[in-house]
Amino acid sequence: MKSKIINDPVHGFISLPQGILLDIIEHPYFQRLRRIAQVSLTHYVYPGAIHTRFHHALGAMHLMDQALSSLRAKGVDISDEEFLAAKQAILLHDIGHGPFSHTLENSLIGVSHEQLSIFFMEKLNEEFGGALDLAIRIFKNEYPRPFLHQLISGQLDMDRMDYLSRDSYFTGVYEGVIGYDRLIKMLDVREDELVVEEKGIYSIEKFLMARRLMYWQVYLHKTVLASELMLIRVLQRAGALGRAGALKSHSGALSVFLEREITAKDFEENRDEWLDAFSRLDDVDVLYALKQFAREEDFLLSFLSSSILSRKLFKLRFSQEPFSKEEIHRQVQKTARRFDLPEEQAAELVFSGVESNEEYNIKAGEIKILFKSGEILPFSESLGYEIQHRLIKKYYLCVPKG
Amino acid sequence: MKSKIINDPVHGFISLPQGILLDIIEHPYFQRLRRIAQVSLTHYVYPGAIHTRFHHALGAMHLMDQALSSLRAKGVDISDEEFLAAKQAILLHDIGHGPFSHTLENSLIGVSHEQLSIFFMEKLNEEFGGALDLAIRIFKNEYPRPFLHQLISGQLDMDRMDYLSRDSYFTGVYEGVIGYDRLIKMLDVREDELVVEEKGIYSIEKFLMARRLMYWQVYLHKTVLASELMLIRVLQRAGALGRAGALKSHSGALSVFLEREITAKDFEENRDEWLDAFSRLDDVDVLYALKQFAREEDFLLSFLSSSILSRKLFKLRFSQEPFSKEEIHRQVQKTARRFDLPEEQAAELVFSGVESNEEYNIKAGEIKILFKSGEILPFSESLGYEIQHRLIKKYYLCVPKG
């Protein structure tokens, strides 16, 4: 059978056999992921981090192939249908992401990207004559063999393994390198649940720590977070202005989402229309809008937009305690004075909130360790010392510089 | 002195001391390079290749720092002014690039990117009160110590060393990895000209071959070339329609360049105005325009635009002989029939031409080898066997698929 080979600097060569997987990839819905950055505006801190959701989806599918092949070699019974469906599901797991990943979810659209992914899968399933039935069941965790879902979404899923490796490669932050091949070789299945062989314990520890370090060095880096808060505020402001009919500039596929907030109900009532509108959206529209917004009259909109474009990013401080109302109000007053704004508007330039990350979340379901004796224990009881959850909360306060 | 550190996955950490270099980087002209892809649409073949001119410029500056430091350690006299100016010059060497690098030069703008770089440098020099005087002289090769210019633009310049390394890293085509650090350590200066120590001969050979292989595997890859030809044709068509007043869609900063062709004369007569217009342009405008064009009525424009966006790329064949007029005409007729177009229009969907690459171009000025005896010989006479120029011409014919 003919197949395409794609050069992936992270995993080497990715094979794409002719058939449904290649058909999915060639579909405009999927090609659109080429224009959606994997890590939003992170390139403002790590200039190499301009990789796309498209690339990540291919990589995760490749790791799924490796994991399933390794499991089969260990004697786990996986049918050809299951094998293919798991690859389809992970290929499509992020298809519902909008521009700059989570930005729109937090500003203009009242539907989660996971829900949007399911809408897209169902639409594609209709186009492909039911070829995605099993993939959708696995994705929704409705299939009776849970390990297949766990490989897509779980404590040790192929999604995380790909994005940690990939984000490390493109940022140059090697703290995130995780040796996924070793970890994958340690996976096994017992009673249709994913387990990890005893000798993989150190690799799990490394993986959990790598993930935690990537959170603080990359995903929640002060400047990255500041840029994302600014971008969300731009879209909120543009939405408010748009709904009030006060936007002059043209912004293509984004316009419809600036005119009114779209909710889950809209999608349920009229899935195809809204999915079509959403599928036209990508980072290009938002970036183009920023360039237009920078020339709008509204001060908040133009100030935020031009600040993002020329990388005049706000200053963000972290604290282990919440910032007091007084402190936040002082910043609002200071901002009001500086820009000669009413406090109500100045408050839109002061962001406060909290971010948290937990190294190992027991409640999310434990990683299971398979001992040589055949015994299976939760990870937290397999270490020989007490596990540290390291739930860390960081409160932030973010204001214009200078 | 305070300095910023940037994480570059290719070269490790890049130090940016406070001062003029950081001021240049923070200037909107330079920040704009964040939105200009280094290798145009190459990501359609190598999905990781979405790195930017911004990143390349920083990397080339870093290598310049390493090269000058190494030369100083060997006793080459380089003043602090020369050191800084050479870094400024290479930092700005690509500042004149438009969207998708060479695309606009070949369609809408009658000025080369090198000339535009000089315009930008002169404008910045005015803003920075003459701080770029020496950098501009070096860039134009008007400074009496030629090795400084040779490090920016020559057979073994820091530009090439950076882009070969970087393009390899992001494409995953390891044929382009060149071990630049060894090569840089082999550089020396005699009578103000760059020379390479005898023991660096193998590294030069590796470098020349790596460059040749990158040409054929990446820069002139069939599918990459096809996508670029299509993009140039889109802009030519949009320009023709625009000048005829037949474009409906709005395309922001690009609009002005669609209304009339801008020439060198325009820039000379009214540099600041045109530079300002040009400086507003980046990849976002072209991508956004493609999305708009895809909905225009003009068949050629919308067909080409939507084909690019959904990656329905034309088929390109290479040949060692020129394609005959008859063959080209046959393809035009076939295309006319297929799309039900007059031949005149069908001809706009058939691209033919020639690309060439020479592994070692003696006429461009030979690399000079410094032997232990003190003797200096041209590279071509230093090898112990005859050099192979490998001037290769490939004729291409590119047509819609199917």
Place this chain on the structure above:
Amino acid sequence: MKSKIINDPVHGFISLPQGILLDIIEHPYFQRLRRIAQVSLTHYVYPGAIHTRFHHALGAMHLMDQALSSLRAKGVDISDEEFLAAKQAILLHDIGHGPFSHTLENSLIGVSHEQLSIFFMEKLNEEFGGALDLAIRIFKNEYPRPFLHQLISGQLDMDRMDYLSRDSYFTGVYEGVIGYDRLIKMLDVREDELVVEEKGIYSIEKFLMARRLMYWQVYLHKTVLASELMLIRVLQRAGALGRAGALKSHSGALSVFLEREITAKDFEENRDEWLDAFSRLDDVDVLYALKQFAREEDFLLSFLSSSILSRKLFKLRFSQEPFSKEEIHRQVQKTARRFDLPEEQAAELVFSGVESNEEYNIKAGEIKILFKSGEILPFSESLGYEIQHRLIKKYYLCVPKG
């Protein structure tokens, strides 16, 4: 000035300027380190791990150069004499290692390798006319600027940074990769003590964890530990037989150490003679002896020697609790029956004991963190959560297989 360049796959190019450093490297004492494995018999588990103390010493010196250069660039005052002395000291820090690193210390020689390193340095200092005076003071921590000693021997010294990187590279266990360049760039000095900039906290965590993982995956790997216990027992047995005049085979430079146990007192009384004898010893002598011992009549000696040579390694079990006397005795009895040996002799084939490792040892002196405010806090109080010492003890029991 002329200099040699050495190609190090771990750190790239290492520059060796003419002068005292190169003279030290060319000295037979130092060349002997080429024949001393860095990680003993670890190659029985990780076949690539055959790198030498020679290579490690060069690497550590290279990192010292980088660290001192970075500190100087931050304004720390370091004289040329101090710079050179610190490089000399780290270059020689392991010069006192005998064959298979710690093996002889645990069997035939009653002097630690650190003490032997000092003897060697003092001897070389005499040969080089006092050129190592300052290096020796720094090495002994008798110089009033402690950060220089801390870079050689401390929680974040260049020794550890080199060996973790190097052992990872040659074993292929990427859990030990530590991004030392970032960590080195974060070092600073306050009141002549080493501190780490606040933003380096994550890198420290990564470093500590990498070190811990390397302990359990490599240095204390079950099979590695078993092979080292066997090798120590071989030498103990050979020593006992040798002192009793019951060894037939010839074993070159090792012979003198088999005839009587050498103590610190011997070295003090007759340093030059014993140093000369010791300096003739390297891994070759021990390996050769193993090949001879395998043909000796004494069962224990020949059985252990041939088992090591043909990699028939003993089986080792870890436990979080000490093994009971009864359990150990059972193993001795079993071994006695199996090999038809008196229990007294069988006991020499049963090894039990304990190994431990602590991720972060507060008592050894805390890492100091320098905050942007100028405040300096111990690492354990800088994290925002309680530190985990992870002092782990593992008891082992090791017996012949089968």
Place this chain on the structure above:
Amino acid sequence: MKSKIINDPVHGFISLPQGILLDIIEHPYFQRLRRIAQVSLTHYVYPGAIHTRFHHALGAMHLMDQALSSLRAKGVDISDEEFLAAKQAILLHDIGHGPFSHTLENSLIGVSHEQLSIFFMEKLNEEFGGALDLAIRIFKNEYPRPFLHQLISGQLDMDRMDYLSRDSYFTGVYEGVIGYDRLIKMLDVREDELVVEEKGIYSIEKFLMARRLMYWQVYLHKTVLASELMLIRVLQRAGALGRAGALKSHSGALSVFLEREITAKDFEENRDEWLDAFSRLDDVDVLYALKQFAREEDFLLSFLSSSILSRKLFKLRFSQEPFSKEEIHRQVQKTARRFDLPEEQAAELVFSGVESNEEYNIKAGEIKILFKSGEILPFSESLGYEIQHRLIKKYYLCVPKG
């Protein structure tokens, strides 16, 4: 099925299933390869290059597994017996190497290592009850499907792919990195002969050049060559003295080969005895002998031995023309005067000869290129330009320094 996993820093994880392959690896004949350096004394120039024949053999077997799996996936019919036999054959292809690889062949033993490999295979085949029958036929090229032999020994065999990658990794000379995975994916089979897909042409060029550069930068590096010439001369001299009964020192397993020259005839007449003697020999014996020889009375023997041990290596010059008899004689006279030796003996310290390397050897059988059209052409006619053989001869003259 249970399997062992070995961590190879070059190729990642190597799987070793239980069975005949693991039995071979555990055999003392094979374990002996742990004590045979892959690239002799190359570590005197590249300190990392201390990897072993053992490691190389595992790596080559791993690449064979990948190549055969890839061919099967393309539809090439390969039976399980052929698959296993090809892996056995490449695992054992170097089993006949003596200490320091080619050194003994050039001094004490009149049998090639290829012939010795066959002796070892036949002996093992007896032990394993005929399980190596097919492997031996393939190794000798007596099996009717030549591509299996070509993968072991040919222009693009797995032996070369492994050693180029491995030697690059351990020396740090990245000129030898070849991207073997791409090349392996391009292999195919037509009429039982190995062919390379058209799009693999650049990878072949890269491979041939990498090999050539490794020859000049590593395998035939001046200092490496000098050390090997010295080592050969030591053994020749020791043999001459030994046969004359004039050696005092003991040198274990090497002794028997110093007493008389062993020829192919000896092996044929008494294979098992000589194979047994040979199988006891490894690098340890030669290194130990050097340490003993350094204390022998014979000046040539002790001078050469101690020079190697303390890395006082001879000076070697290359020339494109043969050195004249007069020049050589002058060097002999100079050496005679310097060491106060009769000319006859001084001549033993002056080495002259020639080394050559050809980038692409057409006579050895061309690489075959498979075009998309189905046509198969020799590589030299597939390039679009004339191939350069680059047969390079370098004459050398090597004398004591100073």
